[in-house]
Amino acid sequence: MPKIYVDRVVDDLYILRIDDDEVRYFEALWSIPEGVTYNSYVLLTNEGAVVFDSWKHVYADLFVDTLKNIVDLRDIKYIVVHHMEPDHSGAIPRLLQEAGKEPVVLGHPIAKNLFISFYGFEPKFRVVKDLEELVVGGKKLRFIYIPWLHWPDTIATYLEDLGVVLTCDAFGGYGTPKSLYDDSDSVVEEFLPLARKYLANIVGHYREHIVKNIEKLLGLGIEIKIVAPAHGLVWIRNPRTIIDYYYKLGKAEPENRKILVIYGSMYGFLEKAVNIAVEELVNKGFKVKIYRFTDREQPHISDILGDAIDSNAIVLGISTYDGDIFPVIRYVVQLLIDKINADKPILIINNYGWGKLQEDKLNNLFKTSKFKIVDVVYVNGLPQENDVEKIKQNIEKLVNTIPKHD
Ligand SMILES: Cc1cc2nc3c(=O)[nH]c(=O)nc-3n(C[C@H](O)[C@H](O)[C@H](O)COP(=O)(O)O)c2cc1C
Ligand SMILES: [Fe+2]
Ligand SMILES: [Fe+2]
Numbered sequence: 064m065p066k067i068y069v070d071r072v073v074d075d076l077y078i079l080r081i082d083d084d085e086v087r088y089f090e091a092l093w094s095i096p097e098g099v100t101y102n103s104y105v106l107l108t109n110e111g112a113v114v115f116d117s118w119k120h121v122y123a124d125l126f127v128d129t130l131k132n133i134v135d136l137r138d139i140k141y142i143v144v145h146h147m148e149p150d151h152s153g154a155i156p157r158l159l160q161e162a163g164k165e166p167v168v169l170g171h172p173i174a175k176n177l178f179i180s181f182y183g184f185e186p187k188f189r190v191v192k193d194l195e196e197l198v199v200g201g202k203k204l205r206f207i208y209i210p211w212l213h214w215p216d217t218i219a220t221y222l223e224d225l226g227v228v229l230t231c232d233a234f235g236g237y238g239t240p241k242s243l244y245d246d247s248d249s250v251v252e253e254f255l256p257l258a259r260k261y262l263a264n265i266v267g268h269y270r271e272h273i274v275k276n277i278e279k280l281l282g283l284g285i286e287i288k289i290v291a292p293a294h295g296l297v298w299i300r301n302p303r304t305i306i307d308y309y310y311k312l313g314k315a316e317p318e319n320r321k322i323l324v325i326y327g328s329m330y331g332f333l334e335k336a337v338n339i340a341v342e343e344l345v346n347k348g349f350k351v352k353i354y355r356f357t358d359r360e361q362p363h364i365s366d367i368l369g370d371a372i373d374s375n376a377i378v379l380g381i382s383t384y385d386g387d388i389f390p391v392i393r394y395v396v397q398l399l400i401d402k403i404n405a406d407k408p409i410l411i412i413n414n415y416g417w418g419k420l421q422e423d424k425l426n427n428l429f430k431t432s433k434f435k436i437v438d439v440v441y442v443n444g445l446p447q448e449n450d451v452e453k454i455k456q457n458i459e460k461l462v463n464t465i466p467k468h469d
Contacts, residue, residue: 065085065122066239067080067082068082068243069129069133072289074225075106078243079102080102081101082100082239083098083099083239086099093264094365095365097237100239101119101150101293102291102293104116104291105133106199110199111139112133113142114139115229116144116293117151117152117155119154123154139166140166141168142167143170143218144169144171145219146174147178152178166187167189168186169190169197171216172190173215175190191218192206193207194206203222204220204221205223206218207219207280212272213269217233221285225288226285226286226288227288227289228289228291229293232266233292234292235261235293235294235295236257236260236292240253240296243296245300255308260365260368261294262372263368263369264365267401270312270315270403270405271313273312273313274310277306277310280306287306312373315372315405315406317375320350321350321370321373323351323371323376324337324344324377324380325353325378325380328355328356329357332382332414332444333381334357336442336450337378339455340410340458344378347458349375356391361391367395368402371403371407375407375465376410376461377434380392381411382414382415383418383419386418396428399432400432404433408437408464408466410437410458410461411438
């Protein structure tokens with residue numbers, strides 16, 4: 064039975080959170096042993112209630128039952144759909160079925176079309192414009208388009224009287240934190256790497272929109288006291304923590320001295336060469352994060368992307384396999400380009416038996432990428448004395464090409 068929380072966030076605003084610990088692969092793609100939450104919110108007013116988003120469809124009955132504890136469903140006036148991805152809109156058809164008189168669904172024009180195509184009927188849908196205001200029971204709601212966080216339909220709602228911004232996927236993260244709020248340092252410390260992983264996996268492809276939308280939000284000059292996303296923590300104690308972190312990651316700014324090492328080694332030859340590089344990096348005072356694909360372990364690619372976005376540089380170990388790039392590493396690189404695509408230097412170490420990796424294979428793979436290949440070091444089987452030298456020299460070259468950040 065998944066854990067459910069209901070709490071009053073502030074005044075007449077309530078959160079309904081469910082911890083999905085059954086999901087293994089978010090979007091049927093990303094391994095998340097840490098689980099994820101779906102957060103819906105309800106604002107009570109003397110003119111009726113406003114529901115913001117819902118839960119994934121598998122929890123539709125639970126959602127409606129939980130909501131009944133806070134509000135008489137007949138009193139729901141509006142349902143705001145911030146984003147039509149079914150992890151948030153999934154329980155809305157069930158809610159509409161149960162609510163006596165039909166509430167009006169509010170959302171982006173694209174959300175309206177998506178609603179009809181996903182759920183096969185047209186609800187009473189009212190399209191909202193960017194920055195449109197709506198007063199319900201004396202409470203002012205302002206809708207703000209935040210496109211591509213994470214789909215083109217995504218909007219946020221600013222509750223002016225409460226200083227709350229409801230942001231759906233934006234500022235969200237994986238995990239099922241033991242608190243609803245950012246009320247302790249430990250809960251924040253545990254959550255931030257999961258927010259980074261989520262951002263890299265889910266909105267990484269639209270990185271520049273994170274930056275643009277945060278600038279838009281802050282440029283409105285509104286007072287943001289609380290950030291209330293649809294995944295993970297609600298930020299009350301220090302909302303700037305998550306806003307600033309998202310902004311930094313949107314720019315793929317690196318953590319101080321962090322270098323990512325990724326390799327796949329079938330029988331350990333490439334691993335020996337990579338270890339020389341790692342040792343050299345450690346000696347130079349870098350913090351090295353290593354992901355290895357071997358016959359004993361397979362890391363989650365979802366985690367690799369999370370660690371790539373704030374790295375200074377990447378060392379990529381590739382064995383030649385059937386005349387080509389070791390398959391899982393090719394897949395990792397494709398996702399790195401798809402999701403992170405940042406101006407970060409990459410050193411490639413190729414280990415081969417009878418044929419070096421041909422340059423065109425690498426050039427084809429990286430042709431749409433902002434990553435910069437600093438060099439390729441070729442090692443034939445077991446690394447020899449001169450390979451050690453070559454690797455050390457190339458590590459020097461790699462760290463010298465790390466772009467300077469203020
Ligand atoms: C299934 C398989 C396919 C391979 N294909 C090639 C190849 O096409 N060209 C080549 O030079 N070496 C090939 N090799 C040899 C490896 O690239 C070489 O042994 C290298 O040292 C492997 O390092 P690793 O064991 O750390 O992965 C292949 C090895 C295996 C096991
Ligand atoms: Fe989404
Ligand atoms: Fe989501």
